[in-house]
Amino acid sequence: MKKKFILLGVLLALSLSACGSKGTEKADDKTAKTDSKAKTSIDTTGFLVTSINADIQTADPDKTSKDYMVPLNIFDRLVEVEVKDDGSSELVPSLAKSWDISEDGKVYTLHLQEGVKFSNGADFKSDDVVYSLTRMLGVTGAVNGDFVSQIEGADKVMDGSSKELSGVKAIDDYTVEITLSEPYAGFLACLSASPVCMLDKDTTEAAGDKFGIDPSVTVGTGAFKMAEWTVNDSIVLTKNDTYWGGDVSLPGVLIRVIPDSETRNMMFKNGELDILDFDFMIDYIDTYKKEMPDVLHHTPRVGVTYFTFNENIEPLNNVKVREAVCKAINRQEIIDSLMNGVATIENGIFPRGLIGYDSSLPEIKYDPDGAKALLAEAGYPNGFDMEISVDSSSSDTTKTVLEVIASQLNEVGINATIKNYDESTWLATRKDGTLGSFMSTWTADYNDPDNFIYTFFGNEKNTKQRSLNYPDKAVMDRVSAARTIVNADERMAEYDELEKKIVTEDFAWLPMFSKEHYYGVSKNIEGFKPNWAGISDMRFVGFSKK
Incomplete structure (x- = not known):
């Protein structure tokens, strides 16, 4: 009992030190200032109003790895992900209304929706798919x-040796044939990813570097059009007729750029924001749970910490030592003490x-x-020294x-010390396989x-670049x-076995x-549905x- 009391004291002290001044912010401070008006020339009456904490760099889906709110709404993908009532998800048709997959899993024949137009009136056809990919x-x-990159000839386009994706x-205006370099069962899922957007070939080419920057030449087939972008202030999306x-119910969406958490909080409470994203303001969740629980919505992030x-570092090459470390870490206590109740234990990959x-x-x-x-069995009854990077x-x-x-870890005799690295050194050390x-x-x-x-266990290169150095080549x-298994049930069964082997037998990483x-979410909003992956960017x- 004494050790548990000491540990809880450490948790409390560390929690308070981590929160810093932000932990003392009062979510009900009525004196907070808000800036209720966006610098836009467009009448946004009746628009859904949401916010981002930093401005985007571009709306070009090919040139951003993080700013997808605009692309998700002004463009469509060939396939989308839909969340079912039980919380599970599935791939569903979008611009590709159906598809056929060859028996060997290499050839995908996509049958496109007919009659689809870009917001500038141009027809969406197969040539646009070829161009976009x-x-x-x-x-x-x-x-x-x-x-x-699994598409045949992708490597040549990427290295600049070819301008055509072989x-x-x-095949015709509404049929596209995609051949992969080898079978890859996850390919349809890749086509549903946020950046795999379908673009208008002619308009995008003519726009050049203005595409994604100038709203007038950034066109797609999505439910909304990018109408205006005022840097560091707001982005306006209007209904695509x-x-x-x-039918699209909303006349448009006003996306405000609001860096300050308290300003976003007060604007939501004042009715100036319809959706409040608690990213970067987790400290506010407890207050809302107590005072306004009926406005809260949540969804899994579809990611694992x-x-x-x-x-490659002794004695972590000993499975009993790795198992001992796993058993020594109290994940639930960490969640309860530090995660504000917004996390759930995971037991797999x-x-x-x-x-x-x-x-x-x-x-x-x-x-x-x-x-x-376990440490005693492994020959370390007095523990060992361990670096956490x-x-x-x-x-x-x-x-x-x-x-x-x-x-x-110290409680079971493991002398774990934390070593700080600057970001570039940390990444470089991890990549060369030597990070502790x-x-x-x-996140998915x-x-x-x-x-x-x-990503972590597919081959020796991947596991080295993550500084895992997992040695079981047969498992890799x-x-x-498993990527090439065409039968879905068979592939998922193999993943189940691999997950158990890596996590619960080899203890190769700890979920x-x-x-x-x-x-x-304001009570004025109906039909709210966050992105399936729990990212902040969503389709409206x-x-x-109301």
């Missing part, structure tokens, strides 16, 4: 080519909300006595969690297990081969938790305002 790989400044062909996907083991998530995985239980016994640019919460982990244990988060880019397991070969993404089609 090619541009993703080859345009100057492209950052999202990996999503479609694996994509327009030619939208192919049905994990703790790593570098198996695939987080809740992802296709392939397995809720039946055994829990890695907190067991300090068992951890001590942290990027100095990490959030205060991450640093605090690591301090708590170090304290918990660390904690990080991986596309809705497929491969996006998680292949299975992870790589910590997944977070819930909280929003405040289907929303309405």
